[in-house]
Amino acid sequence: MSVTIKDVARLAGVSVATVSRVLNDSAPVLEATASRVRSVAEQLHFSPNGAARSLSMQRSHAIGVVLPDLYGEFFSELLRGMDQAAQRGGYSLLVSSSHHDARGVDAASRAMRGRVDGLLVMAPDVAPGALEKVLPRSVPTVLLNGRAPSGAVSAIAVDNYGGAAAMTRHLIELGHARIGFIAGAANNAEAQQRERGYRAALKSARIERDPSHTVRGDFTEAAGVAGARALLAAASPPTAIFAANDAMAVGALAFLRDAGIQVPTDVAVAGFDDIPVAAFLNPPLTSVRVGIAALGARAVEQLLEAVTRTNATTGPAVAPRREVLPTELVIRASSGGPAGARIKS
Amino acid sequence: MSVTIKDVARLAGVSVATVSRVLNDSAPVLEATASRVRSVAEQLHFSPNGAARSLSMQRSHAIGVVLPDLYGEFFSELLRGMDQAAQRGGYSLLVSSSHHDARGVDAASRAMRGRVDGLLVMAPDVAPGALEKVLPRSVPTVLLNGRAPSGAVSAIAVDNYGGAAAMTRHLIELGHARIGFIAGAANNAEAQQRERGYRAALKSARIERDPSHTVRGDFTEAAGVAGARALLAAASPPTAIFAANDAMAVGALAFLRDAGIQVPTDVAVAGFDDIPVAAFLNPPLTSVRVGIAALGARAVEQLLEAVTRTNATTGPAVAPRREVLPTELVIRASSGGPAGARIKS
DNA sequence: TTGTAAGCGTTATCAG
DNA sequence: CTGATAACGCTTACAA
Numbered sequence: 001m002s003v004t005i006k007d008v009a010r011l012a013g014v015s016v017a018t019v020s021r022v023l024n025d026s027a028p029v030l031e032a033t034a035s036r037v038r039s040v041a042e043q044l045h046f047s048p049n050g051a052a053r054s055l056s057m058q059r060s061h062a063i064g065v066v067l068p069d070l071y072g073e074f075f076s077e078l079l080r081g082m083d084q085a086a087q088r089g090g091y092s093l094l095v096s097s098s099h100h101d102a103r104g105v106d107a108a109s110r111a112m113r114g115r116v117d118g119l120l121v122m123a124p125d126v127a128p129g130a131l132e133k134v135l136p137r138s139v140p141t142v143l144l145n146g147r148a149p150s151g152a153v154s155a156i157a158v159d160n161y162g163g164a165a166a167m168t169r170h171l172i173e174l175g176h177a178r179i180g181f182i183a184g185a186a187n188n189a190e191a192q193q194r195e196r197g198y199r200a201a202l203k204s205a206r207i208e209r210d211p212s213h214t215v216r217g218d219f220t221e222a223a224g225v226a227g228a229r230a231l232l233a234a235a236s237p238p239t240a241i242f243a244a245n246d247a248m249a250v251g252a253l254a255f256l257r258d259a260g261i262q263v264p265t266d267v268a269v270a271g272f273d274d275i276p277v278a279a280f281l282n283p284p285l286t287s288v289r290v291g292i293a294a295l296g297a298r299a300v301e302q303l304l305e306a307v308t309r310t311n312a313t314t315g316p317a318v319a320p321r322r323e324v325l326p327t328e329l330v331i332r333a334s335s336g337g338p339a340g341a342r343i344k345s
Numbered sequence: 346m347s348v349t350i351k352d353v354a355r356l357a358g359v360s361v362a363t364v365s366r367v368l369n370d371s372a373p374v375l376e377a378t379a380s381r382v383r384s385v386a387e388q389l390h391f392s393p394n395g396a397a398r399s400l401s402m403q404r405s406h407a408i409g410v411v412l413p414d415l416y417g418e419f420f421s422e423l424l425r426g427m428d429q430a431a432q433r434g435g436y437s438l439l440v441s442s443s444h445h446d447a448r449g450v451d452a453a454s455r456a457m458r459g460r461v462d463g464l465l466v467m468a469p470d471v472a473p474g475a476l477e478k479v480l481p482r483s484v485p486t487v488l489l490n491g492r493a494p495s496g497a498v499s500a501i502a503v504d505n506y507g508g509a510a511a512m513t514r515h516l517i518e519l520g521h522a523r524i525g526f527i528a529g530a531a532n533n534a535e536a537q538q539r540e541r542g543y544r545a546a547l548k549s550a551r552i553e554r555d556p557s558h559t560v561r562g563d564f565t566e567a568a569g570v571a572g573a574r575a576l577l578a579a580a581s582p583p584t585a586i587f588a589a590n591d592a593m594a595v596g597a598l599a600f601l602r603d604a605g606i607q608v609p610t611d612v613a614v615a616g617f618d619d620i621p622v623a624a625f626l627n628p629p630l631t632s633v634r635v636g637i638a639a640l641g642a643r644a645v646e647q648l649l650e651a652v653t654r655t656n657a658t659t660g661p662a663v664a665p666r667r668e669v670l671p672t673e674l675v676i677r678a679s680s681g682g683p684a685g686a687r688i689k690s
Numbered sequence: 691t692t693g694t695a696a697g698c699g700t701t702a703t704c705a706g
Numbered sequence: 707c708t709g710a711t712a713a714c715g716c717t718t719a720c721a722a
């Protein structure tokens with residue numbers, strides 16, 4: 001098989017303990033011995049076995065990431081932020097995706113037992129109760145963008161409610177009274193929060209909500225196409241369309257173009273997330289900026305803090321935290337607002 | 346700490362060996378004993394420690410993925426395909442990104458030693474020689490979309506050359522003689538191959554290449570904006586722009602819109618990769634379809650084949666393979682071609 | 691059918 | 707400063 005610390009020890013004429021000490025410089029070693037060890041290790045292309053290391057040190061320097069999906073620019077941004085923060089802390093990412101129910105999350109997190117020092121779980125479509133039941137208590141965990149669970153687990157999320165409300169207000173201020181909403185899946189926590197924000201803003205403005213002005217999608221471009229089509233078929237079609245995420249807004253824009261409807265002149269369009277491509281769309285998409293990569297990075301940082309604070313023997317020793325990241329309105333041409341403006345919410 | 350197999354054994358009144366046998370059903374156990382063990386394991390929420398398991402079995406059921414970057418829809422698609430294929434085979438993904446030089450790849454792959462059964466390395470901007478030197482010979486490895494290395498390592502790639510040539514021909518057939526090219530980074534293998542395809546197609550058509558019709562980018566949207574701007578500032582500006590990837594094509598489209606230039610009437614635009622959003626752009630983007638997720642999946646499958654064939658004691662026992670995936674031209678409105686056509690190349 | 695014990699490759703403790 | 711050796715948690719002969 002592969003070359004082990006024993007091989008290095010033998011060839012260098014020392015004990016494995018000494019090799020370990022040299023390579024980690026965890027204890028003083030005669031420079032003569034040390035350099036001999038180093039050169040042998042070099043020649044043999046030795047690098048320590050991670051599994052053995054994890055087992056012995058009770059630390060894997062890896063964190064597990066459990067995701068619902070891996071579709072679209074949102075997730076690559078999220079992973080990018082996570083990976084950066086992890087690498088900064090000397091950690092790697094063990095990724096597992098397409099877990100949409102509690103059982104899937106359970107299976108994924110079990111499979112990671114012993115291989116990760118902490119868990120990042122994003123499961124917007126799993127009920128908090130069910131979720132909490134399957135989360136391992138052996139490693140620190142941070143929940144991402146879900147419903148805040150009842151119990152003692154840390155969570156970080158985006159201000160979905162506030163962002164959606166701010167966007168809705170923006171459209172209202174632009175003079176729109178009939179604002180269509182392309183919602184996300186009914187059981188998706190983020191989708192629900194954004195929808196509540198939309199409704200609340202309408203209510204505050206004393207605008208009665210037309211039920212035919214809300215259609216349900218699933219966060220994909222195709223759903224945006226279908227959603228826009230449905231909204232415009234309403235008895236009194238909306239003059240603005242707010243999609244619960246950017247992918248659906250992209251679909252809406254595509255539909256409107258095909259239908260020969262001008263944006264924003266005939267219908268204004270807005271999205272949520274502000275994925276990188278949003279600024280380059282035609283027209284550029286007004287959106288709610290989330291700072292996706294920053295969200296991922298923050299989640300990792302919070303988790304790593306808990307990990308390093310967690311003494312292996314005493315168990316999780318850090319109070320669960322709940323963090324909500326603010327959003328910012330980014331106004332571009334698709335809404336017909338004062339392009340370039342950014343409004344913190 | 347966490348509950349181990351010993352705890353289960355003790356509470357069930359059996360030996361750890363029996364617990365192991367029951368949980369993996371690796372040997373016959375009296376049903377009475379078995380169910381007792383299972384129920385104790387259940388109650389204790391036991392799941393085996395992965396590191397210990399890997400160490401003992403010499404198999405981690407994880408594969409390492411070393412990437413240059415994690416930016417844009419290309420990489421989320423790629424990871425999606427990989428994750429799907431991995432999950433199908435009972436494997437997880439250990440991801441490490443932003444490795445642009447041989448040293449980075451070296452560090453990443455060393456860090457994965459003992460934690461993964463195989464390695465997927467994408468390093469288009471690392472010279473094959475340098476790359477091969479740092480690749481571990483202890484685990485099977487598959488190279489993704491790089492230059493084919495000299496030696497004995499498997500590789501899988503997309504037909505960048507053929508795809509780019511086909512796209513260039515498409516634009517020529519549409520009547521364009523001045524075709525601008527927004528290239529990728531000079532040291533990026535994929536970018537080079539695509540550029541060679543573009544040049545070859547021009548040559549075949551006896552079109553003399555205007556040096557000012559090639560500008561260099563870096564695969565980002567911003568580079569596409571700058572590239573389009575530079576091309577249109579040429580003494581005799583091109584009537585078509587072919588960007589070496591879709592992200593840059595997106596940037597080009599954005600620039601053209603801002604400049605009030607009609608696509609495809611004034612200038613035709615084409616990209617490469619056919620990322621999912623391409624079909625929803627305005628206008629829809631003509632591109633070279635790569636099947637990004639399929640590429641990732643295929644890479645994992647090929648690697649897994651090598652992994653399962655690799656006997657732990659005899660070392661890699663599978664002949665290195667080289668696979669090139671075909672591309673397909675997807676013609677949409679941005680090139681002004683017969684929309685909906687798909688041409689295999 | 692079950693238990694004992696020898697690894698797997700490191701790190702860390704304890705003598706020397 | 708260095709070497710034995712006991713963990714780490716699991717699997718798997720080998721015995722019984």
